[in-house]
Amino acid sequence: MTIGVAAAGTASFALLYAPQPVLAQLAADYGLQPGGASLAVGVATGALALAVLPMALLAGFVGRRRLIVVSICVSVAIGLLLPLAPSYSVLLAMRALQGAAIAGLAGIGAALLADRLGRAGVAAAVGAMIAGNTLGGMLGRLLSGLSVDSLGWRGALAVVAGFSLICVVVTIIALPAAPAADAAVEPHGRRPSVWAGMRAAMRHPELGVQYAVAFLAMGAFVALYNVVGFRLTGAPFDLSPGLASLVFLTYALGAVSSAVTGVLTRRAGRRRVLIGALFVTAAGTALTVPDALPLVVAGFGVLTIGFFAAHAVANGWTAAAASREARGQASGLYTTCYYLGSSLGGTAGSVVFGVAGWSWLVGAVMLWLILAAVMAGWWGRSRPAAGTEPVTIRVNAL
Known part of the structure; x- marks a missing residue:
């Protein structure tokens, strides 16, 4: 299986x-x-x-x-x-x-x-x-x-x-x-609870913040990865497409980052780790601005570590904050916002790069990340920061 x-x-x-x-x-x-x-x-x-x-x-x-x-x-x-x-x-x-x-x-x-x-x-x-x-x-x-x-x-x-x-x-x-039971239609008596769970998942402000974080952070992340090939194969780097694609090896750092995030969250709380991870992502993004290949590669490594940590916390926060009857629907809405961010944010960022260049793309991406951090901080101040309880983390791959 x-x-x-x-x-x-x-x-x-x-x-x-x-x-x-x-x-x-x-x-x-x-x-x-x-x-x-x-x-x-x-x-x-x-x-x-x-x-x-x-x-x-x-x-x-x-x-x-x-x-x-x-x-x-x-x-x-x-x-x-x-x-x-x-x-x-x-x-x-x-x-x-x-x-x-x-x-x-x-x-x-x-x-x-x-x-x-x-x-x-x-x-x-x-x-x-x-x-x-x-x-x-x-x-x-x-x-x-x-x-x-x-x-x-x-x-x-x-x-x-x-x-x-x-x-x-x-x-x-x-x-x-x-087994035969796997293909069975869900009992009619349970269908109203599905829609009740969907309403709960959409109305809960704490969950809404996590959906927004997923949309903004994923949009920023994919926007940068979408156009890095254009930057590295163009002046002043002029790398071949094969060599430029090696930057995607930094993606493996995200697996390590998401694996240790649960420990950090239990010690420091979800709000602090989420905000910190978003700022790490922004710091890595800023590192990519100079026309120096080592800094660009290092920047992608740092921003990948930060993004996966933020995604792991937000995803786990969604699972922990949702009520039992709304947990499945909340997870589905989080995933929807996550990939909508990839689609809309990734495309918008590529347009910015095509019109104004890499520095303007970095500026736009950092605004999205700061907005996500502000939203996470606003919710964390509105109620005691959770994070001491065990956190379920389900990371969607990119």
């Missing part, structure tokens, strides 16, 4: 962010500005955000295991067809469908593990799933970035799709067949 879901996460998130390192090549091929090229990422993450909650509801009718298998098969099939897209508009339409398909795993993977493994085994299994998501996000970027020099962007995307196909085969073999 654990291997199957981890392999599904690896395939899904490799496909989701595979175009990010080749945006400069897409722009050159189709005559696009950075903002237009970034839509290759933005439409997929936006479609994922909008499809998370509908997919979670659909799983109650068709079964979680079946939905996951169908979703990843569809996303890989689209990935194999992407290099054949005859136009950029067709490519964007295919990416939107691919993002919606990936939502089938993103929205229900953890729930499937909890149902099948129970409390005793779910913690380790969810950790393995998160590791697969993280590994997939990094490998997808690296495989496409390292392949584009010799194969072009179409060949690079095909390489990622081929890798993901192998992962899907592993998933189909490893995931045990669903």
Whole structure:
């Protein structure tokens, strides 16, 4: 079960962010500005955000295991067809469908593990799933970035799709067949509680702050990663796309950061750690301004550490603050805002870079991060800071 879901996460998130390192090549091929090229990422993450909650509801009718298998098969099939897209508009339409398909795993993977493994085994299994998501996000970027020099962007995307196909085969073999109860429709008597939980998740101001933090911080993070390839392959660095893609190795630092955040949160409280993490992200962003490659790489390392820590705290805060009946809906809304931030913020940041350059992008991103920190601080002052209780952290991979 654990291997199957981890392999599904690896395939899904490799496909989701595979175009990010080749945006400069897409722009050159189709005559696009950075903002237009970034839509290759933005439409997929936006479609994922909008499809998370509908997919979670659909799983109650068709079964979680079946939905996951169908979703990843569809996303890989689209990935194999992407290099054949005859136009950029067709490519964007295919990416939107691919993002919606990936939502089938993103929205229900953890729930499937909890149902099948129970409390005793779910913690380790969810950790393995998160590791697969993280590994997939990094490998997808690296495989496409390292392949584009010799194969072009179409060949690079095909390489990622081929890798993901192998992962899907592993998933189909490893995931045990669903018991009959898994495909059962949710009892009618429980449906009103679902909508009551949704209302509670939307009206709670403490949860609203976490949704805003997810939107702003993720938008800032993806905006920087969307256009770093443009900056590093242009003057004054003039790196090859393959060398420029190595900056995505800093992404691995996020796994370490999110792993230790729980300990810091229990000691210092959620509010302090969240605000501190957002300012670390802003500090790393500021480091990237000088035209010095070591500082740019170091800055991306620091901002990645800060972002993943902030995301882990906000995600855990959402789970802790939501009532029992609203916990699932709150998690879904957090995930929706998280990927909407990726879509809208990532695209907006790319437009800023295309019009005004890197320094203006850094300024915009830092404003978003400061706004998120102010909101977190405002809520923390309005009530005693929580954080001494155990925190459940479920990190969505990028």
